[in-house]
Amino acid sequence: MDPFSAEGELLNLHNYFHQGQFQQVIDFDTTDLSPENATPARVLSLRAQIALGQAEDVIADVQGEQEPELVAVGALAELAAENEVKAVKIAEKLAQESADNSVVQVLAGTVLQAAGKSEEALALLSQHQGNLEAVALIVQIHLQQNRTDLAIKEVQAARRWAQDSLLVNLAESWVGMRVGGEKYQQAFYVFEELAQAPATSSTQSLVSQAVAEIHLGRSEEAEAALEQALTKDPKSADIIANSIVLNFIAGKDAKELISSLSNVAPNHHYLQDLQEKSALFDKAATKYSAKVA
Structure with a gap:
């Protein structure tokens, strides 16, 4: 394959990934790629599998690999499989030994940030x-x-x-x-373009578009975007969480959506935050008692 063509194909693969077109990344034919481009393509494919909830398969796939890029993918998969301690241990080792590797920077940095180690993540990424x-x-x-x-x-x-x-x-x-301000509209245009283009449309783009619509006060448009996203991926925790927020804003009952989110992602940060705020409210309520004449 012509090197310029191969480079273009790899760029397309990157764009598919960042647009949330994970299945297209996995299905991408890499047989004609050079060895130099084969590893980056494989890394993106494995990351796409993780994004689609196939972390355990990825862990099995990269087991025994020695390349820093694939070890970093393993760390990210361990994080997705809720093995945070193991993921952080791998990420910190990579940060010490392969800090100049671009894949290590991003994937180990992601693991460290997810574990609350922001300064370590920034120190690695800044290189x-x-x-x-x-x-x-x-x-x-x-x-x-x-x-x-x-x-x-x-x-x-x-x-x-x-x-x-x-x-x-x-x-x-x-x-x-x-x-905020006029920046909401500018951001909306970017997300809308991605969401509406047939080649790039993804649930991520639709959710981003919906969030921008919410900030712009366009609840009906936001609801339409989220419904479209839910049709594509009814088990997406982020879509459900944003739908809950929109329901509260619109004054609608969100109990069914909260139940769905609890089933799909019981440890989702939205549920944790909701539980924390509920506990704080209950604690504050105990300071007051009804006075009956």
Whole structure:
């Protein structure tokens, strides 16, 4: 295969992955790729399997592999399989031994951040050399830290050397959703374009579009996008969680959706937060008692 063609195919594979087209990544024919491109393609395919809930299969697939990229995939799969201690142990070892590897930076960084080790994750990710996935993850971490200022700086810096990148556009949209105002509309346009294009439409794009619609006060449009996403993937925890939020905003009963989320992802952060807030409310309520004349 022509090297320029192979590079283009790999770029397409990356775009499919970041657009949430995970099955297309898995089904992608890699037989004609060079050995140099075969490993990155395999890594993306394995990551797509993890995203589709096939973590145990991926763990079995990479068992015994020595390449840092595949060991890093194993760490991510262990995290998805709720083996966090093992995942962190692998990630920290990789961070010490293969910190200059772009795949290690992103996947080990993801594991460390998920385990609450933000500073370790940022220290690893900051060693990247033009790794847009690392940039995107750094932006996400800063947003989780409520450091929108640092997220903005990261996006602005990346924009100077990756002007038309899908990941930069997405990262800029994530920041826009935090900044608000006219940035909501700008972010909506990016998500809408991805959601409506037949070649790139995915549940992730639809959910992002719906969240932007919610911020823009367009509840009916947000509901339509989430219903479309649920039709494609009725067991997606993130779609269900966002549907719950929309129901509360619209004043609708969300008990059935909460029950669905509990069945699909009992440890989902939304449920944990809801339980925490309910406990705090009950505790505060005990300080007050009804006074009967």
